[in-house]
Structures are given as structure tokens and as C-alpha cells.
């Protein structure tokens with residue numbers, strides 16, 4: 001893999017607070033990498049280190065095979081887009097796009113050319129003479145992306161660019177960012193706490209927690225084979241159901257149930273035994289006619305129903321543990337009704353009770 | 360029917376009723392007082408106001424009085440220097456403190472402290488500091504530099520700058536805290552964006568941050584300018600207008616005419632001139648600021 005950004009043994013401390021510790025990350029050329037994690041886990045801090053907006057405590061950062069650990073942000077070949085747009089409010093859109101270029105003493109016709117190209121790509125040509133105050137949130141963020149675009153750089157950094165927008169705009173602009181990446185082929189590093197954004201945009205996702213990367217993998221891998229219980233619970237909405245029990249031979253014992261483990265691929269290749277959590281995604285539980293094919297079946301009482309239109313979420317209890325099932329939006333079901341569920345462990349996850357690592 | 364729009368006059372009735380005493384006071388005291396002063400500036404009032412018309416006599420006398428001319432000159436010199444320096448000093452102090460320095464609260468308090476003093480105290484303090492026998496001059500001389508001379512308050516040509524030093528000492532802290540509040544209101548991401556764009560810090564201040572702080576600048580400007588125009592107590596405490604008439608200011612002229620020279624008419628004329636000057640500055644500015652705001656939306 002051709003590397004675009006390399007982060008080696010990065011440490012970052014704010015006084016006594018260690019935010020990032022010995023972090024290593026390689027990002028390939030043209031890759032769309034999403035840093036995903038809950039608030040305060042150090043995503044923005046990592047992004048600011050890559051941008052050069054924070055001085056690292058130890059370690060190195062290379063961009064395009066150049067050591068830029070101590071280079072100024074403007075010399076690193078990066079463009080950045082912020083959550084609050086961070087436009088210059090007293091300048092019109094054209095001024096916002098050109099201010100940095102003028103300051104870098106680029107020739108006038110080159111500036112004009114770049115602005116023309118960026119505004120065509122982002123469809124902001126009619127807005128060029130407007131001030132940011134006269135733009136909608138989505139338009140402002142487009143201008144902010146344009147400001148990164150005109151810098152003509154290889155690496156784009158996004159810090160929660162869609163978090164200030166309403167749901168509909170967020171979905172629209174998400175598609176546009178994905179299209180932009182497909183057309184430009186730049187490396188993009190994208191920070192978000194929204195797993196839908198991460199899943200839809202990323203080539204690879206880095207799940208962060210407490211300043212460390214828990215798992216760095218494709219969205220399918222992260223969804224299908226989370227490396228630990230935290231990642232498993234973080235990814236997926238509604239989140240994964242966990243049953244605490246014990247592996248004995250080829251069954252998982254929980255309460256008075258014995259769920260057969262046939263079809264489960266152990267991470268080590270060999271079956272293990274001992275205390276464990278079994279994780280099952282609500283969408284991997286089958287209901288209705290398909291139940292007959294499932295290797296394990298159980299009857300439950302429906303305690304709560306959450307219809308979302310496309311799906312219906314059903315709350316119940318399995319062996320004393322709260323359990324959620326996703327059913328088709330058309331399903332006719334009532335609270336208190338008995339429902340037969342079918343479980344297939346080939347799509348499930350097992351985690352060690354103490355280390356919480358995938359078994 | 361409810362489709363008739365309720366009259367604007369009767370909306371928020373209780374709020375309007377509550378505001379009536381204040382409106383009446385404002386009309387009586389400010390507008391009435393102002394009008395009364397202007398009217399009596401065309402009379403020959405002495406110890407007591409008398410409606411004996413003398414036309415523009417009071418104004419002619421005013422503008423041929425050396426002391427009034429000096430007062431106006433002093434106000435110009437003091438005002439312009441104060442305005443420029445207090446903004447420069449206040450902004451630079453604020454920008455320095457904004458660099459996330461340690462002991463910020465202590466430093467901010469120390470610098471703001473003089474503002475909490477009355478002008479009389481400031482004036483007396485600086486009268487002592489600038490006194491050749493006790494202040495800076497005597498201290499430097501005691502270190503061995505025998506020929507050192509620094510006695511602005513005793514030199515009629517530069518005495519007003521001695522007052523300026525005291526004014527700056529007192530006023531910079533207020534400008535600093537206002538500017539600091541303004542700087543703190545700037546989104547940190549704007550700074551980051553400017554750094555990614557490669558804009559040097561001084562350019563970011565001048566082209567991005569200061570324009571964003573326009574409302575703070577206007578508030579500060581109003582506070583500073585009113586402070587300058589009404590300067591009186593600092594002069595009385597520090598120099599008494601001397602040496603000679605070298606540090607006289609318009610407000611002191613008004614006061615002295617009205618309450619010491621028993622020449623009300625002259626005092627009214629002088630204060631009307633002060634009002635006129637302020638109006639000449641404020642009215643065009645208000646038109647620019649509020650007249651244009653409708654178009655800007």
C-alpha cells in the first residue's frame with residue numbers, strides 16, 4: 001500500500017492529561033479513513049496533530065513520505081474542514097476561497113482558475129459574491145470544503161463537518177462528500193461520532209476509545225467481526241444484544257438455555273470454553289416462517305414495540321437478559337403476544353468475559 | 360372578530376406602563392434640560408437664569424476667550440491621543456493575555472484595578488509620581504543620573520501629556536477586558552482555519568478577528584469617547600488646569616463659568632458647543648450604523 005499519512009508512536013499530552021498514547025496509524029493514498037468514537041475520545045486531537053494545529057509530545061507524523069512533525073499546517077499539504085464551518089464572516093465566498101491563496105502570493109489567473117474549478121465542483125458559483133451570513137448551513141459547509149479544495153492538496157481533513165446540519169441536509173451532503181472523494185481520489189481523514197456516516201463513507205474505519213485505536217478495519221469487518229465487546233456494542237443501531245453465560249463443549253449455556261455453537265468461527269480457529277458474552281445483532285434474529293430453518297429456536301413475550309416505519313423493533317427478554325429484535329415494518333405484532341425467534345450463531349460474536357476480546 | 364390585527368400601541372401593555380416613569384424622566388431631564396440650556400445660552404444670565412436675549416453674544420465672547428480655545432485644543436490633543444493609544448494598548452494587552460498565559464486572572468485584575476479608582480485618586484497619584492521632588496525624577500536622580508529631567512506637569516507645553524499618562528493608566532484596563540471578551544468570543548476554529556490557510560497571526564488579527572469584533576469595538580468606542588468628552592475630575596485633581604491655563608478642558612470651563620464666575624449664560628453657551636460637537640460626531644455615525652442596517656438585513 002502506498003502511504004499518504006503515517007503516524008508513528010504518537011503521544012499527545014495536555015499538561016498531565018495523556019490524550020493520545022503511542023498511537024500508530026498508516027493511511028493509504030486515496031483512502032477514505034474515518035475516525036469514529038464517542039465524544040472526548042481524542043478524535044479531534046488526533047486530527048489536529050495531523051494538521052499541525054497541536055504540537056505533539058512525542059512521535060512522528062509523515063505526509064507523502066515527508067516528515068512533517070514540526071512543519072506549519074500550511075506547509076503540510078493538507079486542507080481542513082471544521083464543524084462550525086469557520087468561514088471568515090467579513091469576506092464574501094470568493095474572498096473566503098481566495099484569502100489563503102492571495103496570501104501565498106499565487107498569480108491572479110491561477111487563483112481565478114482554482115476558484116472556478118472548486119465552485120463548479122461544489123455548485124456554489126451563484127453564491128460567490130455573498131457573505132457567509134447570507135448562506136444556509138449546507139451552503140456554508142460547501143464553501144468550507146471549497147476552501148480546502150482550492151488549496152490543491154492531497155490530504156483532506158474533516159472534523160465532524162456535518163454535525164451542525166439537520167438530518168436531511170446531513171444525508172445529502174454525506175453523499176456529496178462521497179462523490180467528491182470518488183471524483184478527486186484524494187486521501188480523506190474524516191472524524192465523526194456518527195456511525196452511519198462512518199459506515200457509509202469509509203474505506204476503513206478506526207474505532208477510537210480513550211486515545212487508542214481499538215479496531216482498524218473495513219466497515220464490513222467492523223460490523224461483522226468486531227474485535228472486542230466495546231466495538232461490538234458501539235457499532236450497529238440498535239445496538240447488539242449481549243447474553244452473559246458459559247461456553248461448554250459446543251453449546252453456549254445461559255440460564256436454562258443451551259444454544260448450539262455450530263457455524264461459529266472462533267478467532268483462534270479452535271473452540272474454547274469458559275465464561276463468555278454472546279453478542280447477537282437485532283437484525284440477525286429471524287422471525288416468522290424462516291424460524292423453522294434456524295438451528296436454535298425460542299419463544300418470548302413481547303414487552304415493547306418501537307415502529308420506525310421501515311422496521312419494527314421488538315423488546316423482550318431472553319434468559320433474563322434484555323433482548324431486542326428487528327422485524328419487518330409490515331409485521332403485525334402486539335405487546336404481550338408470544339413470538340418465536342430463531343438464532344443462528346454463524347453471524348454472532350463471542351467475547352471473553354474478563355478480557356472482552358473476541359473469541 | 361379576531362382577524363383585525365391588534366394595535367401595536369396596546370401590545371405589551373404592562374411593560375409599557377412600567378416604562379412610563381422612565382420615559383417621563385428621560386423626556387424632562389434630558390430633552391427638557393437640553394432645550395432649556397440651549398434657550399438660556401442666548402440670554403444674558405449671570406448668577407441666576409434671566410430671559411434677557413442677547414442673541415449670539417455669549418458665543419462670540421466664548422470663541423474670543425483664550426481659555427476656551429486652549430480648552431478645545433487640549434481636548435483635541437488629549438482625545439485623539441487617548442483614543443488611539445488606549446485602543447492600541449488595550450488591544451495589545453488583551454491579545455497577549457489571550458495567548459493562554461498563566462496567572463491570567465491575576466494579571467487581568469491588576470490591569471483592570473486602576474479603573475476601579477476614582478479619577479480624583481488617579482489624578483492625585485499621578486500628580487505625585489510626576490512631581491520632580493518626590494516622583495520618577497527624584498528616584499532616577501537618586502540612582503546617580505543627576506541631570507535627568509521628567510516633569511511634564513510643570514511644563515506648560517507638555518502638561519496635557521502628563522494628564523494623558525494618567526488617563527491611559529486608568530482607562531487601558533477597561534479597554535483590555537472588553538477586547539479580551541471580544542477575542543474570547545471568536546470561534547477557535549476560525550483561528551485554526553487561518554493557520555491551515557497559512558495566514559500569519561498579525562494578518563489574522565487585522566483582516567479576520569478585528570472585523571469580527573466590530574460590535575465590541577463600537578461599544579468600547581462609545582465608552583472611551585464619552586469618557587474623553589466629559590473629562591473634568593482628573594484635571595481638577597491632577598493639575599487644576601495649570602500650569603497657567605495649559606491643561607484647561609471644556610467641561611471645566613463650563614463648571615467654572617456656571618458656579619464660580621457666576622456667568623450662567625457663558626456656561627450654557629460652552630455646554631451647547633460641547634453638545635454640538637458630540638452631535639456632529641454621533642449623528643452621521645448613527646445614520647451609517649442604523650440607517651444602513653435595514654439593507655444589510
Ligand SMILES: Nc1ncnc2c1ncn2[C@@H]1O[C@H](COP(=O)(O)OP(=O)(O)O)[C@@H](O)[C@H]1O
Nearest residue numbers: 014017019037038039040041042043044045046
Ligand atoms: N486544550 C485542551 N486542554 C486540555 N484538555 C483537552 C484540550 N483539548 C481536548 N482536551 C481533552 O482531550 C480529550 C480529547 O478531546 P477531543 O480530541 O476534542 O475529543 P473528541 O474525540 O470528542 O474530538 C478530552 O477528554 C478533552 O477533555
Ligand SMILES: [Mg+2]
Nearest residue numbers: 043044045160
Ligand atoms: Mg471533536
